[in-house]
Amino acid sequence: MTEPFDELIEISSQIDAAVLFDGTGKVIASTLPDDRAARLASSARALFEEAGRVGEGDPTQLEAATAAGSLFVVSDGVNLIAASTSPEPTAGLVFYDLKSTLRSAAKPKPEPKVKPAAKGKPKPKRAPAKKNAKP
């Protein structure tokens, strides 16, 4: 599950840290150590839930801009991804990268191709028995 995150950090120069988690706040993947990832997921989930009470309907994504940096949260309806950036990032690019990562993470992994069992060496055919050439 870390492949989409490796790509995300590699592609997006603006994202400092990111965590993918489910609706219950359980961390699925993260660029942070476990304890910090859990704290980030918990706060981001609380933020997203609180944001749902502000407008009509549930938000699909949000940006919280503070003097210390920005926090982005994107949901696909099942999982959520939260990412932190430095102040004044290019929001459109960050949202695009986060949505791409969510999509990649949601894709089922292709099953590894199973090689057909190697056949054993064919048994050498037994040469037909020579007829006894005795007169």
Next chain:
Amino acid sequence: MRSRRVLALGLAVGSLLGIGLYARRGKAQERIDLYFADGSLTSLHGDSPQAAVLLAHAREALRAAGA
């Protein structure tokens, strides 16, 4: 002697003004942008009461992220 005092007082007042303006600028940057499924956007200014609760969660999350 008097001019020195005036200069010191001027510097002190200027510093306080600068700090105040910088703090205001920082506060003005704070906002929450909410994007909804129908394409609508709600932007909450940092000093609105609704944003205050959301920003508290955001700051906590940013602290966890090490920002």
